[in-house]
Amino acid sequence: KNYSVIASVLEKANVGEVTEVKGWVRNIRIQKEHIFADVNDGSCAKKLQIIIPKSLKTESLTYGSSVHITGKLSESPRGQLELVADDVKVIGDCVVSNGYPFNPRTPHPPEYTRQYLHLRSRTNYISAVLRIRSALTKHIHDYFMSKHYININTPILTSNDCEGAGEVFKIQPDNEATVKAMMQEGRDKDSVYFGSKTFLTVSGQLHLEAACRSLGNVYTLGPTFRAENSRSRLHLSEFYMLEAELAFCSTLKQLQTEIEDFIKYIFIEIQNTNEDDLYLLEKNSKIPLWVDKPFVTLTFDEAKTILEKKGIADTEEGINKEQELALVEHCGGIPVFVVRWPKDMKSFYMKECQDDTSKVDALDLLTPITGEVVGGSLREDNYDKLLSKLPSDRLNWYLELRKFGNIPTGGFGLGLERLLQVMCGVNNIKDTLPFPRWPHNCDM
Ligand code: 4AD
Ligand code: MG
DSSP, rough: OOOOOHHHHHOOOTOOEEEEEEEEEEEEHHHHHHHHEEEEEESSSEEEEEETTTTSOOTTTTTEEEEEEHHHHHHHOTTTTEEEEEEHHHHOOOOOOGGGGOSSSOOOOHHHHGGHHHHHGSSSSHHHHHEEEEEEEHHHHHHHHHHHEOOOOOOSESOOOOTTTSSSOOOOOOOOOHHHHHTTTTTTGTTTTTSSSSSEEEESHHHHHHHHHHSSEEEEEEEEEOOOOSSSOOOOEEEEEEEEEEEEEHHHHHHHHHHHHHHHHHHHHHHOOHHHHHHHHHGGOOOOGGGOOOOOOEHHHHEEEEEHHHHHOSSSSOOHHHHHHHHHHTTTTTOEEEEEGGGGGSTTTEEEEEEEEEEEEEEEEETTEEEEEEEEEEEEOOOHHHHHSSGGGGGHHHTTTTTOOOOOOEEEEHHHHHHHHHHHHHHHGGGGSSSOOOOTTTOO
């Protein structure tokens, strides 16, 4: 080991220690006797100020260059650690006039940095979001593991379209010889490889329900794919979804309590671990005041009445994005559960309400910025009712779960990127992951 990451220098090192760091110059000021360079290596939001005597040879030390610096730690007049360099090596130079798209003086709006996906994690904004995203994954696993949930890796290749919305990407081999040979075996062209039509998963829920009937509470955090023809600020073709399935769960209230506890935990943990990143994201990203307030619950019918009173309940059946955001605003910016949805608006697996067979025990959680961030429900556990709604006999295995040692379960799916939008104050979902995919955008 011949250097330390800046996060650990700032955490552990002391004034007077000889230290080596490697990173990128994020700002540079040349004064009479010294050069002041702010170096960041991605390990934390902070930059380490380097003081370089002009006597050291440093011609190619410019904004954007990568450097290896050796020196002694001292304390700045403001009480911060800084490194007084006695050796500076430029590892890779960076000549802005050769087309480097960033500079430290002008702000770079997200629409601009999105044109440079391969370089944009060098901006403060994207690097802060990505560090928060990284910590978020840890906190999610910590939360569920501490509550004895079992983490299940649900398959990415699947023959089910769980949501039934027809938004699946179809999988086919791209090898002519393989396809030809398999067709000669009498296979159908559409399902030549697996013998049935196969897709990239839109949700791991149905597999989680199978695991839940032996392992108890289970969860999965993985990539999810939807072939929606949407370029909105809230949709991706590939996103990460956290899905949990709760064993022996027979009321929507139980499910709501788990979702609410989980979301509050996550926001508080991120505030503890990523305060500097939240600070970098500036005023858009204060931890919301609602973390210590109870979430609101509205039935679908109550939500519609509120929207009617506001004069924005159009004839459309569901609740559109504008209406979702209006409901959250109506509730003072506090997240809102909308529960008990009309059966015909929701997926086949949702459980009918006991006192109203036209409704299902489904919930959407709405938040500021994104509207819907979670979708969930109790699952239909009655064999005959489920049989009558089963969309395909390829889901017979799913039906059979209700036949042996059946239990009531409920679960939810939370879009990781939407949660990051709320957490980081990011308007466009494409700025919450390093390499977003949306229609016509999969080149990098
Ligand atoms: O509401 P959805 O479709 O629910 C399900 O897939 C259930 N099977 C989950 C479950 O109960 N296990 O999706 C869940 C969440 C949405 O609330 C949203 O946050 C996110 O996934 N989501 C998307 N995020 C980004 N881009 C898209 N195209 C998304 N589609 C859904
Ligand atoms: Mg939904």
